[in-house]
Amino acid sequence: MTTRVVLLGATGSVGTSALEAIAAGPFELVGVAANRDVAALAAIAERFRPQMTVVSDPSAGGELAARLKPSGLASDAGADALAALAAMDADRVIVAIPGFAALRPALAAVDAGRIICLANKECLVAAGDVVMARARARGATVLPVDSEHNAIFQVFEPAADAAITKIVLTASGGPFRTATREAMERATPKEALKHPNWSMGAKITIDSATMMNKGLEVIEAHHLFPVGPERIGVVVHPQSIVHGMVVYSDGSCLAHMSNPSMVTPIAHCLHYPARGPAPVAPLDLVACGSLTFEAPDEERFPALRLTREALRSGNVATNALNAANEVAVAAFLAERIGFLDIARTVESTLDAIAGLSLSCDSLDDVEATDREARRLAQLASAAAVTT
Template structure:
């Protein structure tokens, strides 16, 4: 733990996304506590350069090699080193930072986050794909490298706070809550006509387009079940999802004596981010304070797997094991991207994912044991999913 005689240095992988922006907001409020080592983005040169200059970062990298010259020009004379390409993201992860916020969306975040795990960094994990695409590999790598993995998702942060490691054998059930998304009460007929604009309007959280669609399908919650399995070494039978529209209770742990320990907060990502930045301490966060009297009541309901089959699909992937979750994630990314560009309809997202899982069962795909294995399986699953898109075009055009 840093003694705070000098600021802790933080690297933000995915600095221009919503988690990255919220992380930087907290860092900016405590310059005596935190400083920025490196920042990365996919291709948003202007935003990344502005961040690097404002936070006096030492290194800035974009994933897109074509963006190198514009980034270099934008940072000319600032003292910030510029780099580009997938290797540059790994280089950012290897910089001497005390903590690394792993917030790159998608499989692109796998290589740099694995590199951080190998060097034994403290990883603030907001990238789902590390655990969904290569969970066993990532956790083995983190353990071998002596890395500490602190969950950033609000639900996993809640479980991290409620779960006493000394009492793990006494846990009966770990439950993640879900808002239910914007279509919680919609009929199957209405779901068939959902537009991308409707799907990205989450009722409680401000998030990027992809994760907002995942929330609307409940795929996001299913992926979180897989993450929780790896993070907390909890088998599928003891993992559950409960729809909680107010998003005040983010997760809870039920123990064998009948006790239930829950974590509560207003829905603001800066709360779990602040917890991961300061753990095992706590720092102030500029979030609304919870007023239960004003809320009046909290409501809960079971998820509907018929209208939202993503939970069933992710549960299947979790219980099947091998490379099934890798296929699920890749197929979902392709399907969501196709939906956002209006190439397929909202219900087709789950259909494409299910077809991808059927193919993986036929092909008997195995567990990825290396980064190359994971990336190769990810690419195969994307190709499989892409091959299904034209079959859907006539149905949604």
């Protein structure tokens, strides 16, 4: 039977891997969206012929419609069209839009009770309580596409919950794994964007360089798996072959291994609960050679400490951490602040938000806290430039 798939973020890194998995079948792309890369999106639509193609940016709608007119394909534009696409009748909705921008479309799929293959992590960091509570209430299922969480999902035995002592996320360590703080102080966007193992979008690549990505993933794991923050560990594994592990009280440690390709976790979520083939090379452990593991260094990578502190503080702090990080990463990529200013901006924002009376118990609260944290982060990043 063909599985009908909606793909949000089709022109990006995860989106491209998802299209590879979909093309290998037995899947049908029924809906597809991107932000404003009309040329790439139209080429995808012409290849897969979905029922609906959407650009999130309303100003790009006219050009998309004009490009698709000769092929008779339907299109639409804007936030409402994106939400409608996320909720359309489908067996899987892949959410591969980066950042907080994915929250509303992800919630539209949740409210429609869909099976969501969630690559985006920021919406769980910013609003995990709201997203997961709504998913439970609406009968939606959230399947983790993020490779570490997908790995843990594959070796997590829900019935053995009490016997799970720890879940462990692996981290490549990014391009600055062995760099000194002095070297990182001078790091340019070009250097930070050179990830050793993964080819990904700019935001997540910078997050990997600061190790904020792993911190965001700790918060993501906290929402996806029934384990407290103290039972979520991080291990640096530069080869990116082991993606996640679950440690059981009998001494067993179940680990998931694969080549570092997002096609594997995406295909797993598309086929789940069955297993099916994916267009990836089989893992050759002899060719991999040594697999090594080391403890993360929270002195050189303070983002890890900040995320743990935010998780202990609660959902307002994790929301603010995400917002501040998005602002700081954009400022770094625009060369307005230095690499180490990213974590400094996040820390200043968390300090500033701590004294305010904010909540994240509803979508309105979540969006108001996000706006306030972004405002404070803009001030903090501007202060980083002047000091």
